[in-house]
Amino acid sequence: MMMDAGGCVEQGKNIITAAKHVNKRVRYANKTIKKNNRSSSSCKKMRREAVFPRVPEVLQQLFVSCREIFKGPGTVPPASDVNKLRSILDKMKAEDVGLGKNLHFFKARGAVKGTPRVTCTTIYQCDEFSLCIFFIPEAAVIPLHNHPGMTVFSKLLLGTMHIKSYDWIGSIRSIKKNDTTPSPQLRLARLKANSAYTAPCDTSVLYPTTGGNIHEFTAVTPCAVLDVMGPPYSKDEGRDCSYYKDFPYRDHEDGGTRGVSEEEGECYGWLQEIEAPEGAEMDRMEYFGPQIKQTTF
Structure with a gap:
């Protein structure tokens, strides 16, 4: 392709x-x-x-603020710092990272078989944080995944994207299907978001255990998303990405112990950890947008 x-x-x-x-x-x-x-x-x-291209002031401001705010693994920025970063990202536009408003991302040449692939480019990365852009073609999906020990800011720069996200609220349990089928390990989670968002919109923030730490992106139209992650993924430091499949709450009700109504049940889901799905693999491209000035502190 x-x-x-x-x-x-x-x-x-x-x-x-x-x-x-x-x-x-x-x-x-x-x-x-x-x-x-x-x-x-x-x-x-x-x-x-x-x-x-000359670095836009807001992009440089984002970089400098990230250098000041992110303190490395095991730390979470205080509310004042979160609000500071969010306010900077809320002002950012596609042009600030070298993208035009009328660009059409990943226009296929000929027929495309299967789900189109996502492409990622890294503006900057260090041990404390990373700045990345994800280009998501129409109908492409970044599968349901987590962000262990990470604080993540997501700014939709272009397009319309559906976001589904969960937070853990329950312990792991086994569901026995029959005598010959292994019991999958399921864990109860609260649905935090299940809606479509169109740029320009507010920046979303998730924390190591809350805010929709487990989420899935589906492009309704071609999208570009700027992610700020602190700290970034690191398998060596125990921040590897895990993937999940979700099931409706009503399919495996909690034995009456939770006692929620059918309407309330729509606010929950059962998640099962799975191997990395095919759609999890991304293409990588070098970043050729405005270059930040790596100021020495």
């Missing part, structure tokens, strides 16, 4: 910068179009500006 990498084409009077997926790899091509009424030095200046 061949797809445009976001159809990411920034077009000026004298330069076109294009990014394309070729055999699941990314190829960037710069093409300069010279006009007779432009001097050579002017063309060179415009080319430099297109290849090395």
